[in-house]
Amino acid sequence: MTGVQPPPGGSTLREGLAVVRRGIAGQRGWFSVAVLGATVYGVMTGLTAWAIGWTVQEAVAPAIAAGRATGAQLWFVGGVLSAVVVVNVVGVIGRRLAGGIAMYNLGAQYRRDVTRQYLRLPLSWHHRHPSGQLLSNANADVEATWNIFAPLPMAIGVVVMLAFGIVQMLVVDPFLALVGLTVFPMLFAANVAFQRAMSPRMTRAQQLRADVSEVAHESFEAALVVKSLGREDHETERFRAVADELRDANIEVGRTRGRFDPAIESIPTLGTLAVLLVGTHRVRSGGLTAAEVVQVAYLFSITAFPVRALGWVLGELPRSVVGWRRVSAVLDATGAMAHGDRHLPRGRASAVAAESVSYAYEIETEEGQPTVNPAVVDVTLAIPAGATVALVGPTGSGKSTLANLLMRLVDPDSGVVLIDEVDLREVRRGGVSEVAALVPQQTFLFDDTVRGNVTLGSPHDDATVWRALEVAHAAAFVRRLADGLDTRVGERGASLSGGQRQRVALARAVIRDPQLLILDDATSAVDPSVEQAILSRLRAASSGTTVVVVAYRMATVLLADEVVYVEEGHVVDHGTHAELLGRCAGYEGLVTAYAREAAERAAITSAEEVSR
Structure with missing residues (x-):
């Protein structure tokens, strides 16, 4: 089970989606609550843009024109925005709480399943598999498999936000919406490049976690031998070598993320600047109001975020796939003893x-x-x-x-x-x-x-x-x-x-x-x-x-x-x-x-x- 290499990216995506489907089927109730919360969050975030535009139109602009703001106008603005924020917070809490419960339930379930399978498999199977690897299967690999459920409900919910925001932008001004939406192909291309660069690096890091667990477990189990033969320095060096490999692999993962994150984060900013630039020209020519430009700019800034959230899910897929391969290798292991239904005689010595x-x-x-x-x-x-x-x-x-x-x-x-x-x-x-x-x-x-x-x-x-x-x-x-x-x-x-x-x-x-x-x-x-x-x-x-x-x-x-x-x-x-x-x-x-x-x-x- 050490040395499992991922197949090409398309296969990794298919395997990852299969793992996600399996997890959803196992936690359908809690996952549905999490997606509902994420959907509320997505819709209310989109409505925040509408609320901002509406309050600018109905309260801020008249106050500016009058040169003063009344108490009623301030209460109106605060009330509208507070109502949107409160519902949004309810959605966020529901998403995170239910999503966390689903993820931890899956982890607990599969740790039990893996351990139960260990106990079912005969000694002949255990003789062929190091104890450290088996500990990693039941712990780090199960965790890696289902960690994708942390960002997944949000990613599904923000798809609603994305659709809602795009529709709103097109309704406000199709031309300005198209200007902003030209950055989305750039974001998708950057995310695809990011996944291709990250997949092998994250896979290697996950494999090395199992290797570290194996060496550590073996060293601790052999503590008497190591101490009695004075091999502490040798074992320390052996563990240091594999721990350093894991450190280097994790640094490479961070370095790759560091190269891509600034580029991916800057693309939506460039789109927002383009929207403001074109929107300012459209206001001067009388084609749009300032409130409409503010609404489109805000909508664009929040619709760029879902693409990044989807990237988080795609970034977890390689780890999820390699974790599931290791877990399923145990769950699907052959060699479990077959049993019949006969009872042995009781009450006397056995021949x-x-x-x-x-x-x-x-x-x-x-x-x-x-x-x-x-x-x-x-x-x-x-x-x-x-x-x-x-x-x-x-x-x-x-x-x-x-x-x-x-x-x-x-x-x-x-x-x-x-x-x-x-x-x-x-x-x-x-x-x-x-x-x-x-x-x-x-x-x-x-x-x-x-x-x-x-x-x-x-x-x-x-x-x-x-x-x-x-x-x-x-x-x-x-x-x-x-x-x-x-x-x-x-x-x-x-x-x-x-x-x-x-x-x-x-x-x-x-x-x-x-x-x-x-x-x-x-x-x-x-x-x-x-x-x-x-x-x-x-x-x-x-x-x-x-x-x-x-x-x-x-x-x-x-x-x-x-x-x-x-x-x-x-x-x-x-x-x-x-x-x-x-x-x-x-x-x-x-x-x-x-x-x-x-x-x-x-x-x-x-x-x-x-x-x-």
Whole structure:
């Protein structure tokens, strides 16, 4: 989505008008009120010229002729002009208020739509799109799409002003009107040149806003890596480079506007001067009165403004188009998971099976060509209801991907995944998460209380929350927190240690009493003794639950009823720990490495205790 270039100007205009039509259809009521207000403004602005001419004719000219003005004449002039101004102000308020509401409603609606689509799309789609770009889609691109609705009602309303003013000028004096109207072709030509110059510059600036968001988000997300490796200066320079590009692009937009604005603003002034010059000659020859010249000159000055207002709309079109392209790329994204209407059985542990399942990640080469990275290859697996199964294998062997497939976070490229003999593709939306829970490798906590992070808004009472925390071996440290369950944990749980975050995440899964519980190295940040206590409690508490554990420690492996050994995306062997030790060389080598690591860690701990 970075690098989207606009097609030729005509296509941009067509796309922009299509976006406008879509927005009007979505906010028809408020937009109609805004256009009505703009129309009142346009008509009353035109009537202001008539009122000025009429008061000059009926009050000012007689006062000048008499050499004095009476109180009645002053009240007459003030009353007429005040009435016109008051109605005009009502139109302006209606236009701006309703137009603003329409614009902000559209922004809110499409931010919700984009976010909802993000949540619908599978992880495989998110793997291919940077988070910074997605943030830009939901924020800057939605805003750019609908900002055109700020000047749009006024532009439509001033078309009425333009027509009204031209008709009035022609009625007063056709010749003088034609003199003034000769500048309109010049204004239109200048605006066309302005749009052609601005379109590519505004498009580039909008694209760079997304790039800045992407780099900033990546730098903030990697704050721990950046600081621990001393790369602050490098990241600062990387952000500076893209921020400077955006600055230069915005300066170029301003520079282009600065070149055109004086010329466009001066053309109506030249027209007004021409009208006054010719009008003065016509007054001397008796063809017009001074009041009529004043009326035509004022009408001309206010009819030149609508052309400029239309230019504001045309100036927003390129940004609106590029913003909509980025937003619609998300809304129209394919790959959203299809769902059926079947329900999974409730109330007992679930049996899980994978039949000839394969899955590969799509990645892009430096040349931008798509390629695939196989992660799971032709896996067939059957896990009985109520069993505890350990997935074991070297790093990068496909264990986490297999866990994601069992939860239907992604769909297999081939083969089927079944829970209780039901193909997960046939399950209704949300059906899998009602019976299964996953605790992933990377623990995520919301900037909320401990209670909020465990319940995630579900209606669980505090007693249930504490029971889940007990199972996850987290109750003790939560009680020591300043506010207990009401303690806010900070963004991503920043106020807790890694092991504490993992235990809160475990409680979050346990409280849902899942029929299938998948733990993807979910206890890696806790001590082995604590891990063994957690797993023992889980096993005791989950007698009605099937447990799948991605295991790296012997304590975890030994608690399993069955071990599945995975290598390079294939299930190489499965059986009990003792069976695999005797027949699977890869498993034996891995277990030996685990045992060696555990022995070394125990030796270090013992030495530290002796030294103390």
